[in-house]
Amino acid sequence: MxxxxxxxxxxxxxxxxxxxxxxxxxxxxxxxxxxxxxxxxxxxxxxxxxxxxxxxxxxxxxxxxxxxxxxxxxxxxxxxxxxxxxxxxxxxxxxxxxxxxxxxxxxxxxxxxxxxxxxxxxxxxxxxxxSVDPEVAHVWRRTFASRGRVRVDGLADEVGWSRKRLWSRFRSQLGITPKRAAQLMRFDHAAHLLAAGHAAGRVASESGYVDQSHLHRDVKAFTGLTPTAVAEAPWLAIDDVAWPGSASRGRLVNGRSHP
The missing domain is CATH 2.60.120 (Jelly Rolls)
Structure with missing residues (x-):
């Protein structure tokens, strides 16, 4: 919060x-x-x-x-x-x-x-x-923990479901496919690295993108912005103040955070 x-x-x-x-x-x-x-x-x-x-x-x-x-x-x-x-x-x-x-x-x-x-x-x-099916919850959390760098087919095997069943249940309960969820989590990690001042080439490598062009395409698809523009997004700057580190609750008042 x-x-x-x-x-x-x-x-x-x-x-x-x-x-x-x-x-x-x-x-x-x-x-x-x-x-x-x-x-x-x-x-x-x-x-x-x-x-x-x-x-x-x-x-x-x-x-x-x-x-x-x-x-x-x-x-x-x-x-x-x-x-x-x-x-x-x-x-x-x-x-x-x-x-x-x-x-x-x-x-x-x-x-x-x-x-x-x-x-x-x-x-x-x-x-x-x-809540959602335990299998869907497991796949979401495994994908989140890996920052999107996980094979969806492997996750289907982990929960004992077919890829088709996982796709269907995951999408009906969470609104997106497992693959799209992985892309979102990978983008989120990359966006915060960009906001922290890291170069796009390094961010692409550390976030699991094939190359810098791949990063650029994903950032554009999610935000309509370039990586440079995302790096300067005020909302990401607010993130680090309102949710410092791994804190689950925070407070931002007049631009300052309070423990």
Whole structure:
């Protein structure tokens, strides 16, 4: 989790980079807050962004307060009942519970209290719903641990399924194929190396790409940007502040992180 506060009256326009998680943005602003645009779909308020939603931009012109929660897709499938590849209003998934959640979070007096309230809300929903098949969960986590550098056919053998069955179950439950999931995780690793200042050639080699051209094609496909532009993406810079190291929760207030 990360809490974001932007006091400037002109927040501007930020391109959001694809990430191997389902992201929940809970709007806590007094004004209109952020507007999210995905492939021509525009949403305001609290939204859920699924895996590979396409090119996402967030824009705002008022003081912004929002809570971002990244969920492993396996967990998100249970919490939301669906893993979507686009932007969906939280109200469409949770109904009136979405408004109740926002009210509780707005009433909290600190970010730590908001984190605790959010954990309680998500935990309650998770405890009453089933998640994905254990085999699908295993394949996702093995792929994640390898940063996308794993043979999908080998994973099918590990869980005792045929490649066709794995493809079908994985896609129906998580919204993408195992191969596409591996590409996303490899891209995510490469994007953060680029943001850390590493040269594209070195990033391609360390991330498992055939060559620099291969890296360029994947980055372009995921973001519509060049590797150079991705390296300068504000959202990746925020990542290292809001989620330092392997921390699962963080807080970003006025550009500064707090333990």
């Amino acid at each position: 990360a809490g974001f506060r932007q006091r400037a009256r002109a927040f501007g326009d930020i391109a959001m980079v694809a990430h191997p998680s389902v992201s929940l943005f809970i709007e806590l602003s007094d004004g209109e807050g952020l507007a999210y645009d995905v492939a021509g779909q525009s949403r305001r308020g609290s939204v859920v962004l699924g895996l590979l939603p396409g090119q996402v931009r967030a824009a705002g012109c008022t003081t912004v307060n929002c809570l971002q929660i990244r969920l492993e897709p396996i967990v998100a499938a249970a919490v939301f009942g669906v893993t979507t590849g686009a932007v969906v209003a939280l109200e469409d998934l949770w109904g009136r519970d979405a408004e109740r959640a926002e009210q509780r979070l707005r009433a909290a007096t600190s970010w730590d209290e908001r984190f605790n309230v959010a954990e309680e809300i998500l935990g309650a929903r998770l405890s009453t719903r089933t």
